[in-house]
Amino acid sequence: MTDPFVVVGADAAGLSAASKFRRERPDRDVVVFERGQFISYAHCGTPYFVEGRVSRLSDLLSLSPADVDDRGIDLRRGHEVTAVDPETKTVHVQTPGGTTSEQPYSAALVATGAHAVTGPFDVSELAGAFTLHGLNDAAAIDAYIADPDEYDPDRADVAAVDRDRVDRAAAHPAPDAAAIVGGGYVGVEMAEALRGRGLDVHLFQRSERLLPPFGAAVGDRVASTLTAHDVTVHTGTSVDAILGGDRVEGVRAGGRTVPVELAIVGVGIEPATAVVDGAGIDCGPHGAIRTDRYGETSEPDVYAAGDCAASRHAVTGEETWMPLGLTANRSGRAVGATVGGDPTPVGDVAGTAVVKAFEMECGRVGLATETIARDAGFDPVSETVTAGSRSGYYPGAAETDVTLVADADSGRLLGGSIAGTDHAAVRIDTLATAIHAELSVAAVERLDLAYAPPFSPVWDPVLVAAKVLRGSLES
């Protein structure tokens, strides 16, 4: 009998791979090891749970263990894979009972995701200090924010939740003020979420602008929007310490102390690759596992997909690390097909990302700032325009900022960003498609984009930006 396809990690990439493999090869076995209890959930939805816009933790679950079972996948939760051994084609597994075993594989997929980094801060010991990476964090933050008398334990309605941790968090008096350390996605989304819960919110960002990969125009508009919603935005300000004894009492930043009872550290994530330590598997930028275009690592029959794996960048053609949801699902699915006998490329990433900050919608794609483009070896030129989202006479038209970055030599579109309150985020997909197709700015300017007064002006903001940038490229 053929050894099974072994998958390490039961989230987006791992279960996409296992599911696709089983559909393609119902004759073959697939075993998925998951060290925790949660499987297949919507990471990106956790801020909206904390905000209260999503009412139940279970709403964020995509697949139940029963669903996975129905697909013919042998799912083993509470099983931690401690090592992958390409020599013997086995993985070492620590079982819930504490015993260890070895599982042979015909092919293995490492889909162990990422974990939050905390910089100099220790969030594990101090009540009220959190990162947000997973459902247990979301449930604990939600419970901590609630008044102990009013907390509804049914919010965390998932059996796998760390109930002790939730109960401890819920026992604290409701916080009045919160500090968020880091002005990236998590920071911006949590600022909105915590304001939605009625807290005073301080957002600290070490660099001069929020959302640095989105560029200046977006960062400035998001900062204005947060400020308009009474978030206190501290840019250019490092947090030196989170203060407190039993519980968070404040943060020290920029030479002063801001009293808060809640601190969220959102300074980034890093690939979770401990399982391949010592296995002779190459890692690339940011420590992510290096893969070829089919997701195979430097060791034959060992694949990696999702947040732990590197990808190829659609603009530079170089290795990059872009831990995002679609990439995880798509690369996992591709590996499942490939291992099942239908070689399928995992696809390039363009770094397409969108984020909401109250009414402000923001998107970015490719090499979205001159600095990023220059660092990648291009000679960039960029322009930012502000244009209407609809015909000016049609109600709802809103100012939309579009930044485009191009290569001065070739005229090729390298990246861009969009910010605005009316249908702004979805427009980034126009640029993402142009970037995948390697269009020049002149070609973007000639695109026949849609026009009707309720949806767009005659010249879509993307076309206006392309027109202006093409002018700059020619001058």
Added chain:
Amino acid sequence: MTDPFVVVGADAAGLSAASKFRRERPDRDVVVFERGQFISYAHCGTPYFVEGRVSRLSDLLSLSPADVDDRGIDLRRGHEVTAVDPETKTVHVQTPGGTTSEQPYSAALVATGAHAVTGPFDVSELAGAFTLHGLNDAAAIDAYIADPDEYDPDRADVAAVDRDRVDRAAAHPAPDAAAIVGGGYVGVEMAEALRGRGLDVHLFQRSERLLPPFGAAVGDRVASTLTAHDVTVHTGTSVDAILGGDRVEGVRAGGRTVPVELAIVGVGIEPATAVVDGAGIDCGPHGAIRTDRYGETSEPDVYAAGDCAASRHAVTGEETWMPLGLTANRSGRAVGATVGGDPTPVGDVAGTAVVKAFEMECGRVGLATETIARDAGFDPVSETVTAGSRSGYYPGAAETDVTLVADADSGRLLGGSIAGTDHAAVRIDTLATAIHAELSVAAVERLDLAYAPPFSPVWDPVLVAAKVLRGSLES
């Protein structure tokens, strides 16, 4: 002294050309003849004026005669060009005083637009029967709908308006019911507008579906939406006659008479090309003036742009006629640049169009149905999927229908359509970009499109459709 650049028609294409030319060549003269009094207005906004969503007719004006004057353009309203003579390089002009003159040109642009066709119906003699093509029609329809005691003449606040016609229309008692003949853009938009004014609305469409170029999935959803808003939709029903003596009293259709006091005929438009009759200038499909990639006609130094001109189709590479707003603006601007000494292609059209029907947003691009694709010589395969517009747990997610059409031989994406209530229309630009770039369905499936719960599910509806269609192409 060099003879001037002469432009015939002072709407989108004509004034875009004149403005661009003057910016490029401030040393040269440009004369624009306009037979009417209106210039540069938003055709596509007229239904929203009738609806009342746009409160003043003047809101639909883009440029005033004074603006045009400020640009150094010699604008002559009330001057009708009756002929273009390429032999002598002159145009024949009928002045407001009734005299005729000849104007020499170094280059001439025909930008005469289109006019509404009325099929077998004569809307000119019967009160309450209208087409909707221009501001005078919009003002008259608006006045006709109003109760005579409540009509606000300031709605039609433009000096150039045909005030006698408006006054006559306003004098009629307010209609209770309306018939719309034709289920294309105008018909669908006017159905919403007239319901917004409180009328009972009957929409008649000769063929089996509304908006035929959008395909079955869109047509069906629009019909359902209109019905849900109490529009009576009569598909597969020809209107045989508009009945009435002094005023519209009903329409005869499908063997019965429907009593109405207002009839809007929206059965199409045709290019307005009388000015080139006898000039030896070639016309192409649908009677539109044939042009090369710079907008030049078969006669040297005579150009055509906007609704009177043919274009090249981005998918077929063949001549086509797509009278839409962006095309008019872009082709006019390109001709202005070319005549000014900077040869600029007018650009291909992809037939990208969007339309709103109450909450339903619809888009189409390229060869959006199998029938259209087959008629263009392809061997089409198509699939329609229904997918969420956002993560299912995020409020506001709505079912979005995406139809994609591909060529079975090459796998190339030929066209598509989208319908849905949440950010559906803007998504058509993703497909428009893919079509301009000649992407295959497999390449569309690999696009790194944006994902965040408020804006999109992990797999955007466009990606879901591409995945399904690629499967069909391979089977």
